[in-house]
Amino acid sequence: MSDKAQNTQTATELPPDPMIKGDDYAEKYGFYSAEAAKNYFLKGGKGLSHEVVENISRIKGEPQWMNDFRHKSLDIFLSKPMPNWGDTKLMGELDFQNIYYYIKPTEKSAQDNWDDVPDYIKNTFDKLGIPEAEQKFLGGVSAQFESEVVYHSLKEDLAKKGVIFLDMDEALKQHPDLVKKYFSTVIPPSDNKFAALNSAVWSGGSFIYVPKGVDVGAAPLQAYFRINAENMGQFERTLIIADEGARVHYIEGCTAPIWSSDSLHSAVVEVIAHDSAYIRYTTIQNWANNIYNLVTKRAVAKKNATVEWVDGNLGSKLTMKFPCVYLAEEGAKAEILSVAFAGTGQHQDAGAKVIHVAKNTSSRITSKSISKDKGIASYRGMVKVYKGAEGSKVSVECDALLIGSEARSDTYPTMEIHEDNVKIEHEARVSKVSEEQLFYLTSRGISEDDARLLIVNGFIEPFTKELPMEYAVELNRLIELEMTGSVG
């Protein structure tokens, strides 16, 4: 990557130990807070209608333009058919009327003092280690529980520099003009059925504005999304704007309890990097295996701006996520680095999309997928270079690792190149954990399970090394959970 994360190892330092044993998902992430559920301030019925949309908008006290936007979006959602590509079977099992579209966990809006968050919610985030991470290295934190952000913080020095980091609802109240200027400009409701759904019922998510020349890169801003209820639908809406020359690193994490019936997470994330700005967006998704994760993420990079999606997809029943960068002006750069892990009963349909519109733009896509047992990992990629985007560079690398004879990996790379003067590189590889590698490691006393885990962690190392140390350790632990097959 063009900009190394701040705590990338120097050569002589030893990397973190990847072999730390974790508890299983159910205990560590998959717990359910019955207390929080008992105390919900507001939980509507299941199902989707204009009435539900109206209620959400009214509870939030929104301006009329947003209210109109929601209703119009619902019409688009209702009129659009389900996608006829991808895993149509799993998508077909999704019942939109069996979902709670809005749960408000507490009466108050997001607190900026951790002590003011009710205990029955705090317990969950304490257990997930959020306050600890905040103290250690984050520049700001946002914690969303069901539909609403319950806690929010931003370091004082960043606030003084004019950085805005709020939940989207609060941003709409405090900075209505700024929100209105950018909201839905990158992803219109008509983009796809799930973007329309999110536009109709969105709640929570992050709003970030970094003023000209301000650098937030050293202390990442983090948002954590927690689903607690069964059949929950979480529809956060995130908008990140880095003004000229600004730098920001945003990290999101997410977990949920393991329920026997499905929940839906469908976010819309819009990212705008103005001239010479730098935005890195890191996701460590760790959903329980009953979650449908259907997310639309897109960025616009202006002149000499850089946008990086670092996307780790673990868990979920079906993930469909193709982070996109629109290279709108000369010299813009995109890096999309992703890892997907699919075990039995899971389909990770992930990839990347880059649109080269301007001269001398460059993109690099690195996709690593691991399919284990009956898991399916698909890489779906689209690179488009418009006529006139001369001097542009494209590099796509897809690596799939299969574990077990029934594991499946599919690759759907699409390239549309309408300009001759471009440099295109494309590589795809499918490999298996080799017997020779296993023998080499086990001959040193390492058990076969640990050896396999080492090889898998090594396989995703190009991804892991881009993460701040704490997340790298966490990711290795999550991979271990997946490898031992203890996830629901």
Add this chain to the structure above:
Amino acid sequence: MSNYILQIKDVHVEVEGKEVVKGVTLDIGKGEVHALMGKNGSGKSSLSNAIMGHPSYSITSGDVLLDGVSVLEMDPNERSLAGLFLAFQYPQAVPGVTVANFLRSALMARRNDDKAMRTFRKELYAAMDALEVDHEFGGRYLNDGFSGGEKKRLEILQLSMLKPTMALLDETDSGLDIDALKIVSEGINNYCSAENGILLVTHYQRILDYVKPTKVHVMIDGKIVKTGGPEIALELEKSGYESFQPELAEVSG
């Protein structure tokens, strides 16, 4: 309890249904260094791989005892924990796994105790210094893009850190220039003690100038055709393997 560290008893080895080791018997006592010499394809690497438990090399008859205990029912990792070690002729690359993490995992499998791991870094650096290996080595990916010489040094680095009781060194000398050969030989000599044994598998007499063998065995076509002292290696150097061929004819005839 036996005085032998390793006993190879009439071992036959098959690879893909083909017999490549045709009855080898060899006893290695404590403090002994045995050289097993032979041309490519003579079965010496197959023998070492089979003893370590490579799944493609099956021992169809015979037995292998480590400290008097048969290892044939053990998995490779159990054989390692029991004290066996194989320095590979062609060490595998494992991209993304650093040398340090790999070694830490191998030691953890032995100690399984965070406290005992506190000295890891110190031990690693000391072992690296002894082999004139840069500390940066610890952060590189296991055998990934290593030169032949670097790979062999890493094998000996592992030997010195894992401290097995019985080391099988499979052509550890090949691909080394004379300086590297001296350093690697020194590493092997440092490992030698009255308590452990070495089976040095090699083509050439060269390494035996630095690592003095107790016994030398010559292997041709899956069988040991001659056993004797270091003088055999010199004889080989002079007259080549062909001179041992008639003896094979005698044995098998």
